[in-house]
Ligand SMILES: CC(C)(COP(=O)(O)OP(=O)(O)OC[C@H]1O[C@@H](n2cnc3c(N)ncnc32)[C@H](O)[C@@H]1OP(=O)(O)O)[C@@H](O)C(=O)NCCC(=O)NCCSC(=O)CCS(=O)O
């Protein structure tokens with residue numbers, strides 16, 4: 001069991017104070033207006049929670065993923081949207097750039113994130129969701145620049161994020177050389193177009209949009225290619241993405257924990273049949289199960305985060321944590337709503353928002369089904385190709 005140090009407990013307390021005093025009061029309004037919470041971003045920036053994992057030499061605090069998850073849980077307990085902003089300002093794209101990027105790329109990304117930008121990570125396409133390796137966005141080199149064409153959708157922060165890390169297939173003479181990431185700054189890059197916004201079920205304060213690239217040109221120095229090279233580019237970028245998976249798991253945990261704490265209070269204060277509803281065993285067992293799921297999720301997340309050291313969380317550990325935390329959050333938020341009876345169903349209380357917000361985490365960041373397949377491949381030590389001829393090719397190669 002991973003335990004936080006005293007410095008980490010201080011960090012967690014600082015995050016809790018900010019979340020309770022400043023983020024909580026605006027959470028319902030953020031959901032209602034569906035506006036990006038720029039005020040919260042300002043507060044997070046001042047508190048040093050944007051870019052806290054950026055190394056000190058680039059102006060950040062050089063904190064770890066374990067430090068970051070402690071902060072994310074506190075934010076997500078009161079506002080899932082704010083939790084997600086902290087994830088993307090410390091993991092995912094920024095993690096990949098800080099590990100694999102050039103000096104110029106690191107300086108560029110740090111400048112934006114430390115000033116309050118939450119980068120967008122652009123992987124998913126209309127015809128390549130779970131099958132992300134089937135992406136068709138292309139990057140073709142021309143006169144020292146890459147020309148990028150394609151369309152992504154469900155991009156978190158589309159239209160508010162400045163920095164974009166775009167996964168694209170590098171083409172040479174019409175032949176794919178592998179997948180790389182490309183950095184582009186919105187409003188400074190011609191051909192980077194924000195498309196339509198999805199009317200999402202939850203987490204409504206953060207836009208989910210299409211991002212379209214129409215002959216978008218970036219300098220060749222803006223390509224983020226992991227050290228193993230272009231052919232292993234996707235694997236390297238996804239290794240970095242395991243950081244964001246534990247971040248997403250932590251937002252789910254935080255939303256679940258927040259709803260559980262509200263339900264605990266309510267169970268003690270609401271009376272029926274002349275006694276607090278907390279005295280009914282039917283509700284006691286619900287609360288017990290909720291606490292078990294949350295503690296188990298937290299343990300998996302903390303172990304995955306602490307295991308990252310100076311690198312990234314392990315693929316299996318991150319997937320296990322995300323499956324557990326996302327499925328627990330859906331159960332816990334629904335039970336917390338149930339414990340409130342009709343009041344849980346009212347938009348005057350946060351329970352219905354929390355249930356909507358929790359719903360995304362078995363989908364975004366790799367679905368629970370895909371993550372189970374990755375976990376299975378890892379524990380069995382097997383390739384688990386999902387396309388029809390994948391197993392045929394694999395067994396043929398194994399036989400040769
Ligand atoms: C990986 C998949 C896209 C399946 O595709 P394939 O079957 O074509 O690919 P694989 O052979 O499984 O993978 C190729 C190569 O990459 C390595 N890999 C893949 N994933 C990881 C990982 N997480 N960590 C480390 N390495 C990874 C894999 O081992 C292969 O290497 P070898 O050749 O075996 O050595 C699919 O499984 C998948 O992950 N789909 C989900 C896509 C996804 O997560 N999208 C997220 C979009 S961003 C987002 O949703 C933000 C939301 S948020 O909450 O913030």
Ligand SMILES: Cc1cc2nc3c(=O)[nH]c(=O)nc-3n(C[C@H](O)[C@H](O)[C@H](O)COP(=O)(O)OP(=O)(O)OC[C@H]3O[C@@H](n4cnc5c(N)ncnc54)[C@H](O)[C@@H]3O)c2cc1C
Nearest residue numbers: 121122123124129130154155156360364365366367369386
């Ligand atoms: C709120 C939200 C935010 C997001 N943010 C981003 C973002 O910032 N950047 C980004 O790039 N993407 C983002 N996404 C997209 C997300 O990564 C994809 O939705 C996800 O990877 C699944 O792809 P899909 O929606 O196309 O579903 P599909 O891949 O079409 O899957 C449909 C269903 O089939 C199942 N399925 C598919 N293949 C298999 C298989 N081999 N085995 C078993 N079941 C399978 C899936 O689990 C799912 O239940 C976001 C999504 C959401 C909901």
